[in-house]
Amino acid sequence: xxxxxxxxxxxxxxxxxxxxxxxxxxxxxxxxxxxxxxxxxxxxxxxxxxxxxxxxxxxxxxxxxxxxxxxxxxxxxxxxxxxxxxxxxxxxxxxxxxxxxxxxxxxxxxxxxxxxxxxxxxxxxxxxxxxxxxxxxxxxxxxxxxxxxxxxxxxxxxxxxxxxxxxxxxxxxxxxxxxxxxxxxxxxxxxxxxxxxxxxxxxxxxxxxxxxxxxxxxxxxxxxx
Amino acid sequence: xxxxxxxxxxxxxxxxxxxxxxxxxxxxxxxxxxxxxxxxxxxxxxxxxxxxxxxxxxxxxxxxxxxxxxxxxxxxxxxxxxxxxxxxxxxxxxxxxxxxxxxxxxxxxxxxxxxxxxxxxxxxxxxxxxxxxxxxxxxxxxxxxxxxxxxxxxxxxxxxxxxxxxxxxxxxxxxxxxxxxxxxxxxxxxxxxxxxxxxxxxxxxxxxxxxxxxxxxxxxxxxxxxxxxxxxxxxxxxxxxxxxxxxxxxxxxxxxxxxxxxxxxxxxxxxxxxxxxxxxxxxxxxxxxxxxxxxxxxxxxxxxxxxxxxxxxxxxxxxxxxxxxxxxxxxxxxxxxxxxxxxxxxxxxxxxxxxxxxxxxxxxxxxxxxxxxxxxxxxxx
Amino acid sequence: xxxxxxxxxxxxxxxxxxxxxxxxxxxxxxxxxxxxxxxxxxxxxxxxxxxxxxxxxxxxxxxxxxxxxxxxxxxxxxxxxxxxxxxxxxxxxxxxxxxxxxxxxxxxxxxxxxxxxxxxxxxxxxxxxxxxxxxxxxxxxxxxxxxxxxxxxxxxxxxxxxxxxxxxxxxxxxxxxxxxxxxxxxxxxxxxxxxxxxxxxxxxxxxxxxxxxxxxxxxxxxxxxxxxxx
Numbered sequence: 001x002x003x004x005x006x007x008x009x010x011x012x013x014x015x016x017x018x019x020x021x022x023x024x025x026x027x028x029x030x031x032x033x034x035x036x037x038x039x040x041x042x043x044x045x046x047x048x049x050x051x052x053x054x055x056x057x058x059x060x061x062x063x064x065x066x067x068x069x070x071x072x073x074x075x076x077x078x079x080x081x082x083x084x085x086x087x088x089x090x091x092x093x094x095x096x097x098x099x100x101x102x103x104x105x106x107x108x109x110x111x112x113x114x115x116x117x118x119x120x121x122x123x124x125x126x127x128x129x130x131x132x133x134x135x136x137x138x139x140x141x142x143x144x145x146x147x148x149x150x151x152x153x154x155x156x157x158x159x160x161x162x163x164x165x166x167x168x169x170x171x172x173x174x175x176x177x178x179x180x181x182x183x184x185x186x187x188x189x190x191x192x193x194x195x196x197x198x199x200x201x202x203x204x205x206x207x208x209x210x211x212x213x214x215x216x217x218x219x220x221x222x223x224x225x
Numbered sequence: 226x227x228x229x230x231x232x233x234x235x236x237x238x239x240x241x242x243x244x245x246x247x248x249x250x251x252x253x254x255x256x257x258x259x260x261x262x263x264x265x266x267x268x269x270x271x272x273x274x275x276x277x278x279x280x281x282x283x284x285x286x287x288x289x290x291x292x293x294x295x296x297x298x299x300x301x302x303x304x305x306x307x308x309x310x311x312x313x314x315x316x317x318x319x320x321x322x323x324x325x326x327x328x329x330x331x332x333x334x335x336x337x338x339x340x341x342x343x344x345x346x347x348x349x350x351x352x353x354x355x356x357x358x359x360x361x362x363x364x365x366x367x368x369x370x371x372x373x374x375x376x377x378x379x380x381x382x383x384x385x386x387x388x389x390x391x392x393x394x395x396x397x398x399x400x401x402x403x404x405x406x407x408x409x410x411x412x413x414x415x416x417x418x419x420x421x422x423x424x425x426x427x428x429x430x431x432x433x434x435x436x437x438x439x440x441x442x443x444x445x446x447x448x449x450x451x452x453x454x455x456x457x458x459x460x461x462x463x464x465x466x467x468x469x470x471x472x473x474x475x476x477x478x479x480x481x482x483x484x485x486x487x488x489x490x491x492x493x494x495x496x497x498x499x500x501x502x503x504x505x506x507x508x509x510x511x512x513x514x515x516x517x518x519x520x521x522x523x524x525x526x527x528x529x530x531x532x533x534x535x536x537x538x539x540x541x542x543x544x545x546x547x548x549x550x551x552x553x554x555x556x557x558x559x560x561x562x563x564x565x566x567x568x569x570x571x572x573x574x575x576x577x578x579x580x581x582x583x584x585x586x587x588x589x590x591x592x593x594x595x596x597x598x599x600x601x602x603x604x605x606x
Numbered sequence: 607x608x609x610x611x612x613x614x615x616x617x618x619x620x621x622x623x624x625x626x627x628x629x630x631x632x633x634x635x636x637x638x639x640x641x642x643x644x645x646x647x648x649x650x651x652x653x654x655x656x657x658x659x660x661x662x663x664x665x666x667x668x669x670x671x672x673x674x675x676x677x678x679x680x681x682x683x684x685x686x687x688x689x690x691x692x693x694x695x696x697x698x699x700x701x702x703x704x705x706x707x708x709x710x711x712x713x714x715x716x717x718x719x720x721x722x723x724x725x726x727x728x729x730x731x732x733x734x735x736x737x738x739x740x741x742x743x744x745x746x747x748x749x750x751x752x753x754x755x756x757x758x759x760x761x762x763x764x765x766x767x768x769x770x771x772x773x774x775x776x777x778x779x780x781x782x783x784x785x786x787x788x789x790x791x792x793x794x795x796x797x798x799x800x801x802x803x804x805x806x807x808x809x810x811x812x813x814x815x816x817x818x819x820x821x822x823x824x825x826x827x828x829x830x831x832x833x834x835x836x
Contacts, residue, residue, distance in 0.1 A: 003674050067749065067797065070750050071753050071789070071797075072786075072790060073786060075760070076785060079770045079771070079774045080779060080782045083778075083782060084779055166771075167774070176670075185677075188676075192669075192671075192674055195669075196671075200662070200665065203662070
C-alpha cells in the first residue's frame, strides 16, 4: 500500500476523531502551543523590529540573530533545554518562542527600513510626528513583509512543536513519535498528513490575511510569495 | 515673510553646507534657490520646515523664530513638495491630498471635499480620486504632490526640485501651471532647482548659490540676466542671456510702423508711394478684417502698371506674428529673425495687424527698455 | 571536553555524514534551480506556478516529509536528502529569479544589441551579475540545511543529531552541547566559505565593497523570507 492510502485509511477511521488521543484534541493542543509561542515571539519581536527599523539602528544585530536562529538545530535546542531543566513545563516554550523571533524581527525590521526615504521625508515635512509616521506610513507600507515574517514564524512553530513531542509535548507530534516508537506506520503516516494539512492551512490563512490587510495600492508592488 | 539671519549649517566632520546665509522671501512671492548640486540650496530649504536644524543663526517666519514652534506643528502650516513626490502608495489620491487636513483634525468628509477641490485646482480629473498613486503618470503624480501640499491652505510652500523627475514637455506644462496657480493663490514659495531656465521662468527672485554654500547673487530674473554679479553667475546663467533677457520686456514698447500696412482696396501706385515714403522695400497686404495676407516687394511693384490692384500681386508669406499686448521683445525679435523680409508683423489679440517692426525699431525699443529696467522689471505675462 | 576527545572518531564520522546529508541537497538544488530560474525569467508565465510550488515546499515540516518518504525510499539517506533538496529549491529558485531580474535593463539590452545569443547572454552576462543574490540565497539554504539534518535523527538518519537523542536518553547534556556547537560552527563555516566564494567570483564588486556588503546583508536578511522550516 502506498503512503497516501495508508494515511487516508487512518484519517478516515472513526476512532481517530474521538477521545483524548483523537485528532480534534491533538489539533487543539497543537494550536494552543503554537499560539502561545507565537504570541510571546510577537510581543518581543514586533515592537523591537518596528523600533529598530524606524530608528535605522541595529541592522548588524538583526542579521546576526537571523543567521544564528537559522543555524541552531531545533532538535538539539529542544533536547538541551529539556535535559538542563530536568523536564520542566517551560522547557518546550523557550525554544519554540526563541525560534519564532528571528523571522518576525528580521522581516519587520527590513520592512520598515525598506520604506522609501522620500515617503518618510514627505510625511515628516507635512508635520507628522514620529509616532504618526510609524503608524500611518511605515507600518502600512511594511505590512506585506510583516505578514510574511509572521507566516514564516507560524509555520516554523508548527513544525518545531511537532518535534517537541520527542521531549513529551502533546499535540500532533505525538502520533509521529509514538507511532515510530510502536512501529505503527499507519499512525505515523496519518499524523504526518495532518501536520502537512495544518501547515498548508496556515499558509492559506496568511494569503487570506494578506488580501484583507495589505492596502490595495501596495499589492501590485509586492509579489505573492 | 521668511527671513534667514546669518544661518550656517555645519555637519559633523566639518562640512559646511550653508555658510552665513542671509535671505528674505517677501510674502506672496516666489524665491528660487538655484545652484550646482551640493551647494546648500536643498539644505537651506529643509531648514525652513526644520527637517534640518541650523547650526548657527536663526530663521524667522513672519517675524517669529521657527525654532520656537513645535516642529510638526510648524510643518503642518507649510506645504512641502519633493522631487520623487513621496506620495503614500497605500492611500488613494484623495486621501493622499487630505493628509494634512486630517492631521490637523478636520472631519474626514470635509477633508475629502477639500481634496476634491484641490484636484480641480491643479487640473486633475476627479475620476482619479479613488485611484492609487501607481496608477498615475509622473506628471499626474507631481500634480497630486502639489495639491497635497496646498490642501490645508498653508501660506508658505516649499518645493524641492519639484519638476526634475518628469520629461521636458510635462515639466514645461507644470511650470506654467505653477505660474498660473501662483498668480491666483499668491503663496510665499521657496523653490529649489538646479535648472537655471526653470529659475528664470518661475521665480520672482532668484538666489544663485556658489558651490560652497554662499550666495553669489539674489535678484529678479531680469536683473540677473542683465547684470550678473560676477563671472561665476554669468557662466552659470549660460549662453544667450542677452536674448533670454528680452523675454522680460513687453513688446508694446515697440514703435510700430503702420504706414506700409495696406488694405485690399489699394492700388499698386498707392503701394509704391507708401513704401517709398516709409523708406521700406516691402509692403504688407491685409484683408478687409485687417488680418495679414502677405508681403509684396517694392521691386515687383515697380515693374507693374500702377493701376493694377495690390491684391493681384504675387505675395511672400507673412511668417510668424507676435502679439503686441502679450508677447515680449524676445518674441518680436524671434519673428523678425525668422522673417524673409527682415520685418515682423505685430498683431492684436484677435490677430489683426497693428503694425510692423524692423531690426532698427527693435534696437531702439531694447535700448529704451534697458534704460528703464534699471528700476523694477516686470514679469513676462 | 574530555568526552569530545574520547569520542573524536565517532564525532568525525558523524560530522562527515552530517555534511554529506546537508550538502548533497545544496548541490542538487544548484543544479536544478539555475535552469529553472532562467526559465522563469525567460518565460514569465512559468513564474507564478513555480513560485506557488516552492512556497508549498518550504511550508512543509521536514519531519513530516521524511515520514512520507519512508514508504518510498526506505530508511536510506535519500529519505533525508530529497526533502532537503526541496527546501533548498524553495530558497534558491526565488533567489536565482531575483538575481537575474536584478541585472539592469540597459546591460541586458546592450548585450542583445551587441549580438549575444540567448544562451550566451544568460551564461556570460546575466548569471555572473546575478551571482551576489544567488549566493545570498545559497548561504541561507546551506545554513538551514546543515541545521535541519539533525531532525532526521528522529527516523535514525541525522548525522550529528545522533548525539541529541543519545544525550537525551542518557541524560547527558555534554554531548548535546558539543553536537549543537559543532553544528552551529559548521553552519557558520560554510557561510563564511560562501562569502569568500562570492568575493572570488565577483571581483568587480570589491571596488564598491561597502555597498556590496550592504546589499548582500540585506539580501541575506531577505533570504529568510524563504527560510527552511524544521
